[in-house]
Amino acid sequence: MTPPLIAPSILAADFANLQRDVEFLNQSEADWIHVDVMDGMFVPNISFGIPVCEAVNRHATKPLDVHLMIVQPERYIEAFAKAGAANPDRPGTITVHLEACTHLHRTLTQIRETGCRAGVALNPHSPVELLADVLDEMDQVLIMSVNPGFGGQSFIPHTLQKIRKLRQLLAGSGHTALIEVDGGVGNDNVAALVEAGADVLVAGSSVFKAAHPSEAIHQLKFFNPALRQ
Ligand code: DX5
Numbered sequence: 001m002t003p004p005l006i007a008p009s010i011l012a013a014d015f016a017n018l019q020r021d022v023e024f025l026n027q028s029e030a031d032w033i034h035v036d037v038m039d040g041m042f043v044p045n046i047s048f049g050i051p052v053c054e055a056v057n058r059h060a061t062k063p064l065d066v067h068l069m070i071v072q073p074e075r076y077i078e079a080f081a082k083a084g085a086a087n088p089d090r091p092g093t094i095t096v097h098l099e100a101c102t103h104l105h106r107t108l109t110q111i112r113e114t115g116c117r118a119g120v121a122l123n124p125h126s127p128v129e130l131l132a133d134v135l136d137e138m139d140q141v142l143i144m145s146v147n148p149g150f151g152g153q154s155f156i157p158h159t160l161q162k163i164r165k166l167r168q169l170l171a172g173s174g175h176t177a178l179i180e181v182d183g184g185v186g187n188d189n190v191a192a193l194v195e196a197g198a199d200v201l202v203a204g205s206s207v208f209k210a211a212h213p214s215e216a217i218h219q220l221k222f223f224n225p226a227l228r229q
């Protein structure tokens with residue numbers, strides 16, 4: 001069994017010490033840096049935008065995993081690609097919400113054209129079957145395990161069934177897109193998530209609010225003692 005990739009979310013970092021927290025992630029066992037962009041329209045909260053993504057990119061040594069929780073995300077693909085998601089030294093991902101895209105196929109194509117991996121996020125109410133006609137265009141699916149907009153919410157257990165269904169959908173069609181899970185991920189559900197088929201785990205509070213964040217990342221990645229050899 002391969003350990004899951006870990007993508008700590010800087011939404012839970014200390015924004016007054018962002019450089020310090022990004023440098024911490026560089027040194028840690030984290031694989032990607034998850035960047036949560038919220039516009040106060042698609043989700044009720046506003047987080048940060050392009051300049052903060054650029055600032056993270058200036059200090060990061062790992063790929064940026066940009067999660068756009070914004071309406072009409074196609075308007076900002078180019079800007080976030082330039083702000084670090086398409087960094088040629090460590091190409092990252094731009095993920096858009098299915099619920100926010102009128103022309104999802106076109107938007108995913110647009111993301112790949114910038115040199116980024118293309119991701120689709122699904123809110124808890126959106127069935128995985130809605131992805132059937134964009135399988136060739138996506139590199140990753142982000143399954144939201146909370147309603148997007150805030151860190152620190154409780155994991156919605158129904159998510160596990162969605163991950164299993166998506167795993168079957170991908171296997172049945174021979175696609176290798178990664179399955180990422182975002183929201184309420186921690187020690188209490190990591191084993192079930194990986195068993196269900198998750199490849200990438202986003203973790204905000206369970207990393208940055210932990211007493212020992214580097215140990216928290218280690219525990220998520222090597223939750224199974226068999227992986228620690
Ligand atoms: C929620 C964001 C998440 C959030 C996760 O809308 O997309 O990435 O940062 O935070 P935790 O891990 O605290 O649920």
Ligand code: ZN
Nearest residue numbers: 036067182202
């Ligand atoms: Zn996110």
